[in-house]
Amino acid sequence: MRAGGVTNLASLFDLLITPFTDFAFMRRALVGSIALSIGACPIGVFLMLRRMSLVGDAMAHAILPGAALGYLYAGLSLGFMTAGGLIAGLVVALLAGLVTRVTVLKEDAALASFYLISLASGVVLVSLRGSNVDLLHVLFGSVLALDDNTLVLLAASASVSLLALAVLFRPLVLECVDPLFLRTVSKSGSLAHFGFLALVVLNLVAGFHALGTLLSVGLMMVPAFASRFWSSTLDGMIVIATLIGILSSGLGIVISYHAGTPTGPTIILSAGALYLLSILFGQRNGLILRLWPRKHLAA
Amino acid sequence: MLRLLTFCSLMGLFLGPPVYAAEPIPVVASFSIVGDIVSHIGGNRVSVDTLVGPEEDAHVFDPAPRDAARIAAAKLVVINGLGFEGWMDRLIKASGGAPQLTIASMGISSHHALIDGNERIDPHAWQDVSNVRIYARNIADALIAIDPEGGGIYRANLSSFDDELASLDHEIRAAISAIPTERRKIVTTHDAFGYFALAYGIEMLAPQGISTEAEASAKDIARIIRQVKSEKIPAVFLENVSDPRLAERIAAESGARIGGKLYSDALSKENAPAGTYIAMMKANIRELTKALMP
DSSP states (O other): OHHHHHHHHHHHHHHHTHHHHHOHHHHHHHHHHHHHHHHHHHHHHHHHHTTOHHHHHHHHHHHHHHHHHHHHHHSSOHHHHHHHHHHHHHHHHHHHHHHHHHSSOOHHHHHHHHHHHHHHHHHHHHHHTSOOSTHHHHHHOOGGGOOHHHHHHHHHHHHHHHHHHHHHHHHHHHHHHOHHHHHHHOSHHHHHHHHHHHHHHHHHHHHHHHHOHHHHHHHHHHHHHHHTTTOSSHHHHHHHHHHHHHHHHHHHHHHHHHHOOBHHHHHHHHHHHHHHHHHHHOTTTOHHHHHSHHHHHHO | OHHHHHHHHHHHHHTSSOGGGSOOEEEEEEEHHHHHHHHHHHGGGEEEEEEEOTTOOGGGOOOOHHHHHHHHTOSEEEEOOTTSOTTHHHHHHHHOOOOEEEETTTTSOOOEEEETTEEEEOOOGGGSHHHHHHHHHHHHHHHHHHOGGGHHHHHHHHHHHHHHHHHHHHHHHHHHHHSOGGGOEEEESOSOOHHHHHHHTOEEEOOSSOOSSSOOBHHHHHHHHHHHHHTTOSEEEOSSOOOHHHHHHHHHHHOOEEOOOOOOSSOOOTTSTTSSHHHHHHHHHHHHHHHHOO
């Protein structure tokens, strides 16, 4: 009995820990995606609460051409691709804000139009230069190939966005619950809004080095949605979303190691699985608790 | 090219009837390497039309009606054989022409290899230079048969090309013997170097678990690193791992070097490092030496 328990523990250790002790690239993938979760998941919670869940997606598309241009100019250069992505994302955010303010278009429409223009011009620019096979690397990133510089970038982005979020916390909360009130008492609303969009861009740019532009939105948003089923306070949701992000990163990397599935998508699928479990079993508004409230608890 | 032209016209001076008077004989070669050998032997007495050009893949060649017309116009069609050009029979039939067909690899000793998971005859015989010397002789014989008048020129071209091949073979052997014996092994995704490995004594191991085109998983990368470490392989040539960052990570963690491009079954464009067969073999041996020298 005891021996069985020990071997079970040992094989669990083999399953979960040995891959990381054996291979540096596994450790790097884990550290990188943990840093990414710490930066991006709190942002995702705010995006969700402000009903801007799809803004992350739009921003990811807006970033892609900038990153692609950086790539075409300097190859797979961390600096140029990061700068290109940041510039493209910020320009689209600013232009969309400007159009919202001076014309009749609402922000979602303005954002959609600019990200589409950005995406299309990116595709044209890339095809002018010929080879677009390598663009797949930009689209899908490569969490297994994180070098020192990329890890530093991911950690720096996580640190910056946590600090900036702390500064912006009050106006952001106010904008979530009562934007009209915020507008009457303070002018910091639009500043906070753009600061927040800049954080979204920063985290997506950091994320595309590991997961690619499109999947990095997944790590930002899906844990946030899942956290909604476990907590009803903002602090609780932020903590839980971050934990779910970290958990799905670890799970995804380990599953990719054993099952041979591509790593980035497996991380997002793990987050998706945790999200579905949360919908079913969540303590707040989870389906099972809602359908069988007392009986289930009593049993 | 210029040297070749000068050479041929000089030969023409010495060998009686002026070559420029004759219309060049239309010859179709199935792919770039055979095409290069034919033009070495044929000189300017033949015009070589290569179906599968430089940097194109003969395995997946999809003949167009235009190609049938090219065959119909040819007097001689030269192919590698050994099942390399599975599409050629149908193409000749479809062309309606009746050109002479020469299989350049006739008479070489072929061997089997695992290709795409099946045990088949390995068609990539040109990776062994001594086979290409046989190719050249076969092609010269075929040209003499359809153009006996040019026989002298073809024989002279053959003998000078054969000398070049002999010294190329010598050069490859010298380069390999300079590499310490225990370092003569690589991991490569190519399955086209069986003859090379056999002829020159380099061990070529297939990587475990890397599949073409699919995105690499953590499992794939871990397997390669483990294989390289346990078998102490000094270099890996991973054409399928197209993300350079990933290749760098594998190199950093396994301690192996990442080799450059090896040319297997097509020449490069003329200005690139492997514009001719001889240049291709030299480019490969340069890459191997660079990766394997301690």
